[in-house]
Amino acid sequence: MRDRNRAFDLAMKECLGERGWLTRPEDQVACARDWLDRYGEVPLGIARPASTAEVSAIVRICAEYGISIVPQGGNTSLNGGSVATSPVSVILSMARMNRIHTIDAVDFTATVEAGVVLAHLHEKLAAHHLACPLHLGAEGSAQIGGLIGTNAGGSHAMRYGMMQDLVLGLEVVLADGTVWDGSRALIKDNAGYQLRRLFCGSEGTLGIVTKAVLRLFPAPVARATALLALPDLDAALRIGALLRALTGEFLTAVEFFNEPGLSLLLKHVTHISRPLETPGPVYLLVEIATSIPEIVLPDILDRALSAAFETGDVLDGTIATSEAQRAALWRIREELPEGQRLEGRQIKHDVSVPVARLAAFVAEASAAAEWVLADVRVNPFGHLGDGNVHFNLSPPEGRADFEGRETQLSQAVYETAVGHGGSIAAEHGLGQAKVELADRFRSTTERSLMRQLKSTLDPHGIMNPGKVV
Numbered sequence: 001m002r003d004r005n006r007a008f009d010l011a012m013k014e015c016l017g018e019r020g021w022l023t024r025p026e027d028q029v030a031c032a033r034d035w036l037d038r039y040g041e042v043p044l045g046i047a048r049p050a051s052t053a054e055v056s057a058i059v060r061i062c063a064e065y066g067i068s069i070v071p072q073g074g075n076t077s078l079n080g081g082s083v084a085t086s087p088v089s090v091i092l093s094m095a096r097m098n099r100i101h102t103i104d105a106v107d108f109t110a111t112v113e114a115g116v117v118l119a120h121l122h123e124k125l126a127a128h129h130l131a132c133p134l135h136l137g138a139e140g141s142a143q144i145g146g147l148i149g150t151n152a153g154g155s156h157a158m159r160y161g162m163m164q165d166l167v168l169g170l171e172v173v174l175a176d177g178t179v180w181d182g183s184r185a186l187i188k189d190n191a192g193y194q195l196r197r198l199f200c201g202s203e204g205t206l207g208i209v210t211k212a213v214l215r216l217f218p219a220p221v222a223r224a225t226a227l228l229a230l231p232d233l234d235a236a237l238r239i240g241a242l243l244r245a246l247t248g249e250f251l252t253a254v255e256f257f258n259e260p261g262l263s264l265l266l267k268h269v270t271h272i273s274r275p276l277e278t279p280g281p282v283y284l285l286v287e288i289a290t291s292i293p294e295i296v297l298p299d300i301l302d303r304a305l306s307a308a309f310e311t312g313d314v315l316d317g318t319i320a321t322s323e324a325q326r327a328a329l330w331r332i333r334e335e336l337p338e339g340q341r342l343e344g345r346q347i348k349h350d351v352s353v354p355v356a357r358l359a360a361f362v363a364e365a366s367a368a369a370e371w372v373l374a375d376v377r378v379n380p381f382g383h384l385g386d387g388n389v390h391f392n393l394s395p396p397e398g399r400a401d402f403e404g405r406e407t408q409l410s411q412a413v414y415e416t417a418v419g420h421g422g423s424i425a426a427e428h429g430l431g432q433a434k435v436e437l438a439d440r441f442r443s444t445t446e447r448s449l450m451r452q453l454k455s456t457l458d459p460h461g462i463m464n465p466g467k468v469v
Contacts, residue, residue: 004065005044007065008044008061008065008067009021009023009044009045011061011064011065012045012047012058012061012090015054015057015058015061016047016048016049016054016058019048020047020048020049020050020054020096021045021046021047021048022045022046022048023044023045023046025042027046028042028043028045028046028091030075031043031046031072031075031083031091031093032083032084032091033083034075034077034078034079034080034081034082034083035075035076035077035078036078036348038080038433039080039083039085039431039432039433040080040083040084041083041084041085041086041087041089042084042087043070043084043087043089043090043091044067044087044088044089044090045090045091046090046091046093047090047091047092047093048093048095048096049092049094049096049097050096050097051097052097052171052173052179052210052211055092055097055173055208055210056173056177056178056179057177058090058092059173059174059175059176059177059208060176060177062090062462063175063176063177063460063462066088066460066462067088067089067090067462068084068085068086068088068089068090068461068462068463068464068465069089069090069092069204069208069462069463069464070082070083070084070089070090070091070092070204070464071092071094071145071146071149071204071208071209071464072091072092072093072094072146073094073114073115073142073143073144073145073146073147073149074117074138074141074142074143074146075141075146076138076141076142076146077146077150077428077429077431078348078350078428078431078433079425079428079429079430079431079432079433079434080431080432080433080467081149081150081203081204081429081430081431081432081464081467081468082146082203082204082431085432085465085466085467086465086466092208093115094113094114094115094143094145094146094210095115095143096115097113097114097115097210098113098115098116098117098120098143099112099113099116100112100113100116100120100121100124101113101211103124103125103128103130103216104185105128105129105130107185108130108215108216108217108218109168109185109213109214109215109216110125110130110132110213110214110216111183111185111211111212111213111214112144112211112212112214113144113210113211114143114144114145114146114148114208114209114210114211114212115143115144115145116143116144117139117140117141117142117143118132118134118136118139118140118142118143118144118147119139119140121144122139125216125219126219129218129219130216130217130218130219131216131217131218131219131220132166132214132216132217133156133159133160133166133217133252134147134152134154134156134160134163134166135154135155135156136152136153136154136155137334137337144209144212144214145208145209145210145212147163148163148164148167148170148199148200148209148212149199149200149201149202149203149204149209149429150163150201150203150427150428150429151163151164151200151201151427151429152427153383153386153388153426153427154427155253155255155333155383156252156253157383157385157386157388157427158251158252158253158254158383158385158386159249159251159252159253159385160217160252162200162427163200164196164197164200164201165215166214166215167196167197167200167212167213167214167215168184168185168186168187168196168213168214168215169182169183169184169185169186169196169212169213170182170183170195170196170199170209170211170212170213171183171209171210171211171212172199172207172208172209172210173207173208173210174206174207174457175206175207175457175458175459175460175462175463179210180195180207182195182196183211183212183213184213185213187215198453201429202468203429203430203431203464203467203468204463204464204467205454205458205463205464205465205467205468205469206453206454206457206458206463207457207463208463217291218291219291220252220289220290220291221290221291221292221293222289222290222293222295222297223252223287223288223289223297223326224287224288224289224297224298224300224301224319224320225285225286225287225319225320225325225326225329225330226285226286226287226301226305226317226318226319226320227275227276227283227284227285227286227317227318227329227332228283228284228286228305228308228314228315228316228317229276229278229279229280229282229283229314229315229316229317230280230281230282230283230284230313230314230315231281231282231313231315232281232282232359233256233282233358233359233362233363234359235282235313235314236256236282236284236359236384237355237356237358237359237384238311238313239284239308239311239313239314240254240284240355240384240385242304242307242308242311243286243304243305243308244385246300246303246304246307247288247300247301247304250288250289250290250295250297250300251286251287251288251385252287252288252289253285253286253287253383253385254284254285254286254383254384254385255284255285255286255333255381255382255383255384255385256282256283256284256285256380256381256382256383256384257282257283257285257332257333257336257380257381257382258280258281258282258283258379258380258381259279259280259281259282259283260377260378260379261336261339261340261379261380261381262274262280262283262332262336264336264339264340264342264343264379264394265332265335265336265338265339266339267339267343268338268339268342268343269335269338269339269342272331272332272335273328275318275328275329275332276316276317276318277316278315278316280315284384285329285330285332285333286301287326288300288301298319301319302319305317305319333381336379336381337390337392340379340392340394343394344394344395344400345394345395345400345401345402346392346393346394347392347393347402347406347409347410348390348392349389349390349391349392349393349410349413349414349417350388350390350425350426350427350428351388351389351391351413351414351417351422351423351424351425351426352386352387352388352389352417352422352423352426352427353387353389353417353420353421353422353423354387354420354421354422355384355385355386355387357387357420357421357422358384358387358389360420361389361416361417361420361422362378362380362389362391364416364419364420365378365380365391365412365413365416365417366378366380368412368413368415368416369393369409369412369413371412372405372408372409372412373395373396373402373403373405373408373409374396375396375397376393376394376395376396376402376409377393377394377395377396377397378391378392378393379392379393379394380392387422387426388426388427389417389426391413391417393409393413414437414441418441424437424438424441425438429468430467430468431467431468432466432467435466435467435468435469438468447469450468450469451469454468454469
């Protein structure tokens with residue numbers, strides 16, 4: 001075994017060189033554990049390819065030696081999807097494959113490598129007055145390949161869809177090292193199965209995305225943003241539907257959070273101030289945008305908000321009058337997870353339900369959690385426009401933990417979500433954390449189909465094993 005490991009190590013060094021094959025423990029620290037420090041084994045090494053040809057070579061070498069491959073982008077997974085489950089593994093970091101090949105203002109497409117950081121893509125597109133409408137809290141480190149692998153959503157999914165809706169074409173290295181070049185810049189392409197969508201959300205278990213053709217949109221030239229205080233989530237649903245009807249295609253985001261979540265943020269995070277004189281209990285962050293200079297967005301938002309106030313559902317509200325104020329409102333929403341993290345132990349749940357069922361779900365899930373552990377603190381926030389709820393829990397006030405009831409609490413939340421026609425994984429994927437849950441809450445037929453796909457495309461099980469299926 002030792003001779004075999006030495007031979008493998010030598011093959012990887014010859015393939016990648018010292019810069020591309022890292023085996024020293026100090027080089028592996030940042031990659032070996034997941035973002036929440038719950039999962040991860042120290043692998044045999046970190047492979048850092050600089051080209052698709054090198055990815056293909058890595059896969060062939062690993063297949064020959066029976067070594068598992070774990071693709072990793074920015075390592076921002078919340079479910080342990082991008083770290084190893086076994087030390088007999090290689091973490092394949094895409095960080096060096098970070099080139100933006102083309103930005104086409106006629107096709108409205110960008111062809112990029114998998115290691116491109118989302119925020120960097122935003123910056124480059126801005127110079128061309130174009131936009132990739134995916135926005136999320138981790139965009140400063142999340143990479144395109146990882147976003148495709150988890151089929152990321154973000155705050156603008158209600159208008160533009162998930163990552164799979166922004167991907168026109170892909171280049172993928174398969175489990176035998178073969179390269180599938182499906183990097184076509186086509187909106188309409190019905191020449192067979194939609195293979196590109198198969199890899200969106202597969203978390204590297206079917207192949208390694210090396211390049212993507214992304215659909216772009218004209219960059220917004222104006223935005224109008226407001227924050228509303230509401231009495232409850234039922235009112236939020238009514239106001240959300242009203243604003244959607246009155247602002248139409250201009251509506252890009254409808255986000256919600258509550259007073260307990262805001263209180264934790266104000267307690268722990270500096271440079272955050274209370275945005276409204278009247279407290280929630282529920283808050284709605286609304287944004288409309290346009291790429292047409294002649295559209296007067298403030299007038300559209302004013303009329304919509306006037307109608308919202310006339311319903312009697314709105315307790316208070318404010319409209320951002322500058323980009324700084326807009327950024328301050330969005331920072332509240334984006335920093336909510338940090339406020340809860342700094343409070344101490346937490347249990348995070350990323351679920352979705354039909355939008356119309358969101359208020360009922362939160363009420364029933366909160367009651368179910370409190371039945372398991374009295375006075376547990378519930379902090380739901382997320383995307384009202386698409387029904388995605390980050391249903392997070394903190395221990396009762398003054399307690400350091402959940403008294404060993406984490407499993408029961410999570411089961412109560414997931415059962416309630418599924419009972420409302422929802423999903424146990426909205427935008428963070430399954431990773432290794434939710435494989436057992438998926439088996440429990442999805443039909444045998446559905447899970448069997450997924451396993452058949454996995455065994456067909458990865459017959460030796462070397463592609464990110466222990467994840468998704």
